[in-house]
Amino acid sequence: MKHLISIDDLDQEEIEGLLDRAESFAEVSKRDIKKVPALRGRTVVTLFYEASTRTSSSFELAAKRLSADVVSVKSSGSSVEKGESLKDTVETLSAYDPAAIVIRHPQAGAADMLTNWVDAAVVNAGDGMRQHPSQALLDLLALRQRIGSVEGRKIWIVGDVLHSRVARSNIQAFSKMGAEVTVAGPPTLIPRRIEESGCEVRYSLDEIEEADVVYSLRMQRERMKESFVPSIREYARLFQINSRRLTPRQLVMHPGPVNRGVEIGGDVIDSDRCLIADQVASGLAMRMAILFELLAHGDHRESAEAPVPIGEPA
Amino acid sequence: MKHLISIDDLDQEEIEGLLDRAESFAEVSKRDIKKVPALRGRTVVTLFYEASTRTSSSFELAAKRLSADVVSVKSSGSSVEKGESLKDTVETLSAYDPAAIVIRHPQAGAADMLTNWVDAAVVNAGDGMRQHPSQALLDLLALRQRIGSVEGRKIWIVGDVLHSRVARSNIQAFSKMGAEVTVAGPPTLIPRRIEESGCEVRYSLDEIEEADVVYSLRMQRERMKESFVPSIREYARLFQINSRRLTPRQLVMHPGPVNRGVEIGGDVIDSDRCLIADQVASGLAMRMAILFELLAHGDHRESAEAPVPIGEPA
Amino acid sequence: MKHLISIDDLDQEEIEGLLDRAESFAEVSKRDIKKVPALRGRTVVTLFYEASTRTSSSFELAAKRLSADVVSVKSSGSSVEKGESLKDTVETLSAYDPAAIVIRHPQAGAADMLTNWVDAAVVNAGDGMRQHPSQALLDLLALRQRIGSVEGRKIWIVGDVLHSRVARSNIQAFSKMGAEVTVAGPPTLIPRRIEESGCEVRYSLDEIEEADVVYSLRMQRERMKESFVPSIREYARLFQINSRRLTPRQLVMHPGPVNRGVEIGGDVIDSDRCLIADQVASGLAMRMAILFELLAHGDHRESAEAPVPIGEPA
Numbered sequence A, B, C: 001m002k003h004l005i006s007i008d009d010l011d012q013e014e015i016e017g018l019l020d021r022a023e024s025f026a027e028v029s030k031r032d033i034k035k036v037p038a039l040r041g042r043t044v045v046t047l048f049y050e051a052s053t054r055t056s057s058s059f060e061l062a063a064k065r066l067s068a069d070v071v072s073v074k075s076s077g078s079s080v081e082k083g084e085s086l087k088d089t090v091e092t093l094s095a096y097d098p099a100a101i102v103i104r105h106p107q108a109g110a111a112d113m114l115t116n117w118v119d120a121a122v123v124n125a126g127d128g129m130r131q132h133p134s135q136a137l138l139d140l141l142a143l144r145q146r147i148g149s150v151e152g153r154k155i156w157i158v159g160d161v162l163h164s165r166v167a168r169s170n171i172q173a174f175s176k177m178g179a180e181v182t183v184a185g186p187p188t189l190i191p192r193r194i195e196e197s198g199c200e201v202r203y204s205l206d207e208i209e210e211a212d213v214v215y216s217l218r219m220q221r222e223r224m225k226e227s228f229v230p231s232i233r234e235y236a237r238l239f240q241i242n243s244r245r246l247t248p249r250q251l252v253m254h255p256g257p258v259n260r261g262v263e264i265g266g267d268v269i270d271s272d273r274c275l276i277a278d279q280v281a282s283g284l285a286m287r288m289a290i291l292f293e294l295l296a297h298g299d300h301r302e303s304a305e306a307p308v309p310i311g312e313p314a
Helices: A010-026 A054-065 A086-094 A109-115 A133-147 A165-176 A234-240 A274-297 B012-028 B054-065 B086-094 B109-119 B134-148 B165-176 B233-239 B277-295 C012-028 C054-065 C088-092 C110-118 C133-147 C163-174 C233-237 C274-293
Strands: A044-050 A067-075 A101-104 A121-125 A154-158 A178-185 A200-202 A213-216 A249-254 B043-048 B071-076 B100-105 B121-127 B154-158 B181-182 B200-202 B213-214 B251-253 C043-048 C067-073 C099-103 C121-127 C154-158 C181-185 C201-202 C211-216 C251-253
Touching: A010 A133, A010 A165, A010 A274, A044 A054, A044 A086, A054 A067, A054 A121, A054 A133, A054 A274, A054 B071, A054 C201, A067 A086, A067 C054, A086 A101, A086 A109, A086 C274, A101 A109, A101 A274, A101 C233, A109 A121, A121 A133, A121 A274, A133 A165, A133 A249, A154 A165, A165 A178, A165 C054, A165 C099, A178 B251, A178 C163, A274 B086, B012 B109, B012 B134, B012 B165, B012 B277, B043 B054, B043 B086, B054 B071, B054 B121, B054 B134, B054 B277, B054 C067, B071 B086, B086 B100, B086 B109, B100 B109, B100 B277, B109 B121, B121 B277, B134 B165, B134 B251, B134 B277, B154 B165, B165 B181, B213 C233, B277 C088, C012 C133, C012 C274, C043 C054, C043 C088, C054 C067, C054 C099, C054 C121, C054 C133, C054 C274, C067 C088, C088 C099, C099 C110, C099 C274, C110 C121, C121 C133, C121 C274, C133 C163, C133 C211, C133 C251, C133 C274, C154 C163, C163 C181
Parallel strands: A044 A067, A044 A101, A101 A121, A154 A178, A154 A213, A178 A200, A213 A249, B043 B071, B043 B100, B100 B121, B154 B181, B154 B213, B181 B200, B213 B251, C043 C067, C043 C099, C099 C121, C154 C181, C154 C211, C181 C201, C211 C251
Antiparallel strands: none
């Protein structure tokens, strides 16, 4: 594993390995000293061409907890705005000899292109509407920690599947790990031939009671203007995930940031069935695992354990 | 002391304790290695919904000098702009299990609300027009280092008291430590019934010679448009703190950033009587003390001394 | 050497010393642990009043690889936007007792002014159209690593010399080290009396084959609107540096960010003759050297070697 571009690149065993590693880092994150020296003296570049709190801060903190130095470049206030091409920006940053470059870019395939240009490990933190693999992996981790394996579980992914890189990565990841995936939403927001990726399709939530896990996607308000749905109110009436619609045993996930009262009800967000906080915590552990596997794995091949934390006896 | 939300929450003894601790950190800041390992491996989140250089960089550097990892989230370029609620943003960040969250928010009471949502220590770095407790504490430190105790001293707070959280916190803190506080400004900028908080009120600077310390508040230019004062020129004529108005023994403070030539004259800023640089230096030491007391105090209960700096013998 | 403001301040021997030091840091940057403890516990402030990726991230990473704590202030989102004067901002930041302040400012002479206001070492990272000394030094390093000394070499600096602080610093630095410098560009973009700084002037590229090194300057698109050149297409026709214009032995440099297809052809950027990546890598090593010489030199006077990296035996 040299880069992490797409869930496609991983087999079931590699995913299990990342989940195991992430669980050991989740343990580190519960300690007082939430840090390991694994990447000391190495540099991780984060390069975000789209606004982000959750993903960028999660990768940055993951790198810091691995003791790396972090260089964060955002499109705002950078030479990105001076019209420099992605290739030139990336070649510039790779002159720092970073161990990894974490990139989010509005163009599908941007992360793949990077792998041709740099020696660093490339981590795709979202490319257009295509992939967001670390999200899918952290979602698997959050589920594993709550209900164990997803094998045989029914997972419904609900909402704007068409524009969602999270949906694309998660359909693949959940299926690969043995879950039965259904996507549901208005026909305008379900991509044609999505069944071919191995999921079922529903155009209403009438049968949502069959789901073990309901994964609500963010509804981008811009889509309203583009007439994908008649109105927010109408969309919420038909597809909002709220307590009235769910049976007590069903779990709810969302990649964040949420629109309370649009795609998801505040009653659900504030309930125990909601895994959003678990997902964020899992995100940090999973991103530590991803960086560790890409950058330090060879040094620790003998052990699936996380390395000994700083300041603790070996 | 679990959080720092308001000067109200502190008694005189606790304030003295923070001042003592801050003085020991001021010593650390004079050393070559300006760092202690107290918070190594712990995470401090700063969450600023209003522009800030001074306060945000001061808290960030304070956390770094305590060896913490820092995650800085600003409203610009973050999911804050995607319309996420404060609660959801904060619950997201608290999934990183931070030791402290430092928040500035335009809404009064925002920091209080956080204490219900998170396990982390919450530090209020300014909530609307209500409180800015670390500012009041650093001002006490700057004064202590220049003139010792403020007990019995006359302190005038001059300018836009109405919109100033600094004024609210400082009236409380100065009074609590035994100073006699007077507020002065045009009637439109003095809140009704402010006397009930234990200060006197003047609507001119005619008697300013009685003050030992003159604390000039920032005049926000927006207020001009809202007709709180007839013009900047007229305001400056009546309420600017400058050398012509002061006797040599009087000290001047200002929370920054200053409007030279508006609420304060350049002659004063550049004179020895001006404590602005002392206030900023005190800010760093006081914020180290606040984070230390909230997060590490239990570990060092035996001693009012700062822990031994990194790289020096115990 | 207390500050680095202008190439004028350095003699040939001091430049050689910086190049030697930078070469030893370039070695550190090739190690797994790219870090030395030289500035542990010390603070470096970067203060950028103009957008920058390359220079700001390079200085920040250089400081981190020297183990300093970094405070980065950018004009956006800071009290700079509240109208605070440069002097007041700088005095505020100097209350943190930083070891160095690295400043970029649109006004010529801004960095000089700082040296009167602060105790910290001041590093000029670009002041208006005047100087950008670390760029000239890193360019010398990139050339030294490719072709050895520049003594006797012919270097052409091509393009918008009029508005370029890079050109001003590089003419001085290349000349001082014994190169023969020629500037070339349209008459509207060549400053009057530039010959007096010791270079020759050409208004076309007809004789460019005589150059050993061609240094292409960034063409700022704003200049088009100001009618310095008739059009981008016309400018590129006459002054673009591309393969058709060059003989195989000629090297090409550019300070970045590039406008592919305007002042420089993509064919050149992607060829071995292009030193852009070398320049960026040299920038990191040179900025480590600058900070080290200004801040830590006294501690290591006995040796031109870089200090022993963290985690390696002495």
